[in-house]
Amino acid sequence: MLEADVTRPITIVSPDGTKQTIVQTVHLTRTATVDEETGDVIYGNWTTGQFKAYPVSDVDGYTTEVKYGDSAEAKRVDGDVKASDITITGQDADAKPENGEPVIVTYKLNDASGKISYQTSDGTEVGSQTISGKAGQTSTYKTTVPTGYELTDPNQTAVTVTYPTDGSQKTVVVTVQAKNDTYDNTGDKPDWVKEATTKDVTRTIHFAYPDSYTGTKHDDVVQTVHFTRTATKNEATGDVTYGDWTAQGSDQFDAFNAMVTTQLQVL
Incomplete structure (x- = not known):
């Protein structure tokens, strides 16, 4: 009886770079019968065999990648190392069991x-x-x-x-x-702010003369009080709230002394 051992190396590269190699071994046999008259040798078939699947430990946060073969083009496949049948090359006396492809297991950070x-x-x-x-x-x-x-x-x-x-x-x-932006009437502001935060109120004093009056007539007097207020805009909703109006200076119209002449009197 003829015997042969074939192997498959599995190298596991841990996330920290540590390497561990596991070698799987399968023992095969076959018969060789010698014809006593002719001296010819008749070979039987090698027994069949298989490299068993190998479970790969999971590491949290990583995906295992299994590469079969040592060529650069070898395909990476997620999961455990798969079982693989042993290949026999050649025929008769030249038949030979082949070692399995090397397997490399690595971990890819997810x-x-x-x-x-x-x-x-x-x-x-x-x-x-x-x-x-x-x-x-x-x-x-x-x-x-x-x-x-x-x-x-x-x-x-x-x-x-x-x-x-x-x-x-x-x-x-x-x-x-x-975000709330508060505006007043100072500086360069958008038009809506200027219109909403400033207001002038006026009082017009008009002079009425009789038709018979020939003296100097007084022009109308316009008195103005200037008010301002703040405007606070909620930039998230667009809502605007306003502060109270505040007079800039006196909040009253000034007293006005009317001109009195010998021809006129103030009523």
Whole structure:
């Protein structure tokens, strides 16, 4: 009886770079019968055999990749190392069991995703920001506040995220509040602000003369009191609230002394 051992090496490269090689061995046999008269040898077939499937340990946050063969073009396949039949090459006396292709198992770090959820104090989400990275890794992202809002904590201009290794999405909550811009009547302002925050009220003093009056006539006197107020716009909703009107100076029309002549008297 003839015997042969064939092997298949399985090299496992852990995420930290550590390598471990497992060698699978299969023992095969066949018969060889000698014809005593002619001296011819008749060979039987090699017994069949198979390299067994090999389970690969899972590592949280990683996907196993199994590469069959040592060529650069060898295809990577997810999952455990598959069973493989032993190949016999040649015929009769030249028949030979072949060793299995080398197998390399590596671990690929999984992609991870999540979002930064911008919420008001009551838990209402007013915007979000998609983020991505690698499982188990920590990354820092600059916050991008939705239009019309501002950070409740002005110092929270960035957030640090550690992605889970179980494949779940990571959500980080950043609290924001509606941005309120207050305008007054100073400086360069939009037209709506100018119209809404300033107002002039007037009093016209008109002089009426009899037809018989031939003296100097007084022009109308227009007295003006200038008022201003603030306008506060909620940039998230567009709503505007107004402050109280305030007079710039006196809030009364000035007293006016009418001209008195020998021809006229003030009534």
